[in-house]
Amino acid sequence: AQSVTQLGSHVSVSEGALVLLRCNYSSSVPPYLFWYVQYPNQGLQLLLKYTSAATLVKGINGFEAEFKKSETSFHLTKPSAHMSDAAEYFCAVSGEGGYQKVTFGTGTKLQVIP
Amino acid sequence: SQTIHQWPATLVQPVGSPLSLECTVEGTSNPNLYWYRQAAGRGLQLLFYSVGIGQISSEVPQNLSASRPQDRQFILSSKKLLLSDSGFYLCAWRGYRSGANVLTFGAGSRLTVL
Numbered sequence: 608a609q610s611v612t613q614l615g616s617h618v619s620v621s622e623g624a625l626v627l628l629r630c631n632y633s634s635s636v637p638p639y640l641f642w643y644v645q646y647p648n649q650g651l652q653l654l655l656k657y658t659s660a661a662t663l664v665k666g667i668n669g670f671e672a673e674f675k676k677s678e679t680s681f682h683l684t685k686p687s688a689h690m691s692d693a694a695e696y697f698c699a700v701s702g703e704g705g706y707q708k709v710t711f712g713t714g715t716k717l718q719v720i721p
Numbered sequence: 722s723q724t725i726h727q728w729p730a731t732l733v734q735p736v737g738s739p740l741s742l743e744c745t746v747e748g749t750s751n752p753n754l755y756w757y758r759q760a761a762g763r764g765l766q767l768l769f770y771s772v773g774i775g776q777i778s779s780e781v782p783q784n785l786s787a788s789r790p791q792d793r794q795f796i797l798s799s800k801k802l803l804l805s806d807s808g809f810y811l812c813a814w815r816g817y818r819s820g821a822n823v824l825t826f827g828a829g830s831r832l833t834v835l
Binding site: 639 | 767809811813822826828829831
């Protein structure tokens with residue numbers, strides 16, 4: 608069984624401030640972890656993924672996430688928020704292999720205040 | 722390169738009417754295909770997935786059905802829509818990308834049932 612918990616359905620930051628979106632996972636097998644971004648009325652786009660190669664993962668648009676096994680966390684960060692970062696962000700967990708189910712969190716809407 | 726198309730993008734239907742949403746994938750063969758529904762505050766709910774032509778697995782009992790008549794075509798249907806079927810429907814295919822099986826999403830179909 609696997610699950611993902613995203614703390615905070617809405618997060619607001621000022622432009623230029625640090626972005627921190629929290630994700631905790633539960634998995635009975637070594638997990639693959641993902642962050643996706645969704646802009647209004649669009650599909651989801653992959654930001655980054657963790658596949659056990661390195662605990663600090665860098666993605667697109669300046670985002671990165673760190674896998675912490677002891678904390679079962681995979682928080683998403685960006686040093687300086689930009690207006691274009693305003694979107695909804697989803698954390699997801701899967702086991703290894705294409706047949707494994709992907710389980711998504713409920714999402715966090717990021718608002719960037721000018 | 723692989724692309725995924727969904728249509729229609731927007732649909733308004735009366736209660737009790739039929740539904741057909743279509744998804745096609747280009748640039749790959751024998752993809753694993755998925756239908757998700759997204760409702761506000763509830764993240765993404767997996768509805769159906771398919772590993773091949775005519776092979777459909779349902780994740781939740783509901784008013785919807787899915788079919789895969791061709792290798793790269795995935796259709797979501799209903800004979801009689803309910804108000805609760807309103808939502809944003811996302812089709813996805815899963816492929817191997819840089820060490821992980823990653824979901825790639827279409828642009829989505831927004832269904833409003835009145």
